[in-house]
Amino acid sequence: MKRFVYNVLLFSLLATCVVALLTALLGGNGRLRNVKYHLGVGDYSAWRLREAGKTHDVDVLFIGSSHAYRTFDPRFYAEKGLSVFNLGSSNQTPLQTEMLLRTYLDNLNPRLVVMEVHPDVMCLDGVESSIFLANHMGPSFEVARMAFAVGNVKSVLSMVYSASHNSFSSELSHFEESTADTANIYISGGYVERVGGTYSPCPHPTSTLDFSARQMRSLRAIVRLLKRRGVPCLLVEVPDTKVLRESYENYDQFVTQMEKMGDFRPLRLDALDDSLHFYNDNHLNQAGVDLLEVYFYDSVLYPYMQEKQIR
């Protein structure tokens, strides 16, 4: 029996090494179904992460999914005398937010963290975003921890390949992505501006939100981490179209859960119109952003900063 257990453990070690080695050697060019590696797929993370590594001591760090990097415009806050950085990325769930905070918190050293939370994102498994971030970051313990925490073969294997590829090749460090395309412009500080765009909303079938226990645990861990570091954390929910909001059967549960987590502010602005201020169900266009930023700063951020004696 002891020999059996010993051999099983020894074999597991060998098998892990063989799998990691073969993944590193063969993972490129889409040869392996469960290894994904692609730089620059539309949310400008390559720019954002590179900038995050060089930015120090900001007043406010915005973090979260695409709602974050498409809503909080650093140019607006600069006019108010605040230095901010936006560390949002596509489909970023708390599992990725936790990893990003552990990686960049010392560097960015924010006085306040504004974390965007969204009911849909709290239901995601986080696989897509974990692969995407692993592709765009160098090998690190935090990235590996995130990949295992997601608990999906794709995220682990993609992390293994990304780590080996980014260690031995200069593809990531030499990667140059255009800062603009026909519809989006990357703005220094992590924000992505949408050029034009209106929306024709149509009703959604009703759906029940099935929150991921893993994401909830991770969100609690983020709140604890920031509390330990003495950084106030404000949870905000960025508006999306009314037709989408009305389709959630158990939206109240989301609000209750977030209120239990900490300081939660759902941003509600009646002036926002589904057609005029959005370019899809989830994201504001620049006109919508301009309206929301004023409301958010005057009614939520400034009072909160005063309450926390940040300014």
Add this chain to the structure above:
Amino acid sequence: MLFNSLQFAVFLPIVFVVYWLLRRWYRWQNLFVLAASYYFYACWDPRFLLLIVFTSAASYASGLAIDRMRGGAGRWVMWANVVVNLSILGVFKYYDFFVQSFADLFLGGRADGLLLHLILPVGISFYTFQALSYSIDVYRRTVEPTRDAVAFFAYVSFFPQLVAGPIERASSLLPQFQRSRHFDYSLAVDGLRQMLWGFFKKMIIADTCAVYVDMVFGNPEGFSPSVRLLAAVLFSLQIYGDFSGYSDIAIGCSKLFGITLRRNFNLPYFSRDIAEFWRRWHISLTSWFRDYVYIPLGGSRVSRWRVVLNTFIIFLLSGLWHGANWTFVVWGAYHALLFLPLILLGKNRSHIDTVAAGRRLPNIKEVGQMLLTFLLATVGWIIFRSESIDFAFNYIGSLFRGRFFAPSAVNFDTAEFSVLWIALPLLVAEEWMSRGRDHGFARLPRWRWLRWLLYSFIIFIIVAFMQTNETPFIYFQF
């Protein structure tokens, strides 16, 4: 809990360690295995545990009663147990089907108020048959009735084979629960090896084929006849990889606990005729019908026409066992028809040995026979896979309509299936070399490090190409 889930990867080592910590007290081991098995089953739906407990209790009590009464009264008890268990199976699995079929025939299809819409409990057909065989064997005096209730309940619900077999007999499995087990290193290692081969068949062969098959069967009109034919062939491989893979995992897993289960698949696609195919496919079910239906009906010791009738009866029952749909009945009838000429010509036992025994490769005639048998089985699988009989016949007809290699209207990502270029030759080569052995990976290099590298490579193939969404086993629905 699926074998191919993270949950099972945690469950199995815990159960394994605790089980062997209890090795000095086999009754405690049985109790622990029973609790683990019920937990395993409850992960699907704890409500249906009541059914397993009831089925086990009814068969256990009937065994004792048959032993006490013997003779005519014992016969009544045995039949009562058969009727009770089959009634439960009938209500959960067949009631709606027969009522709907009756309504379709006589009530213009209106059966709304009469249908029960019950959820089909996972594995009900498997454990019901296993429990039934015990009371019948006790009545036939081929098995001694047991007074050890825990051992008996563990026999009915032993988790590796609870939800999709192999359907065990009390004569082989029950005694293993009634004596102390000793850890056997070679058996446990062989079990792990068999499990690895099973996972490869399920997670690579079956699950990859399934993506292609589901796409084509979901919209056959969108594809050319050649693609439809390929999908049918791939379904043959899918169902083999899925079910024989499950059986390998179940048998291998049992070996870790010092318990050996019967073989369920013996390389069926290397069969030279359909009779040989059925001696090699789902062996535990085929032998169950042979022992408890075919032989009591007179078997082959009656007139030739009666043999034909008996053969039709067991194939139709076997088809119906698979599911409450006329497609399964037609599938059974189709195989009975394929069997018919072999019976009439007295050739149904022409191939009872292993193909190309003592040779590396088959001869041309054997290759032709194997290909023909595979093709005939594949036509049957089209019927089996179809949602309705109309769909099945349309699909088969569509193989002969239009340009065979016409470009398909629907595009699909061929990279999804690229692993099959490696996996299918590996499957065929390994299974061919395993003829005359218990399972794939039974014959390997002598050097341990080389063997371990080979296993590691298979694990790499599995993790690099497996589907990452949940992929239940096909036979769970039966």
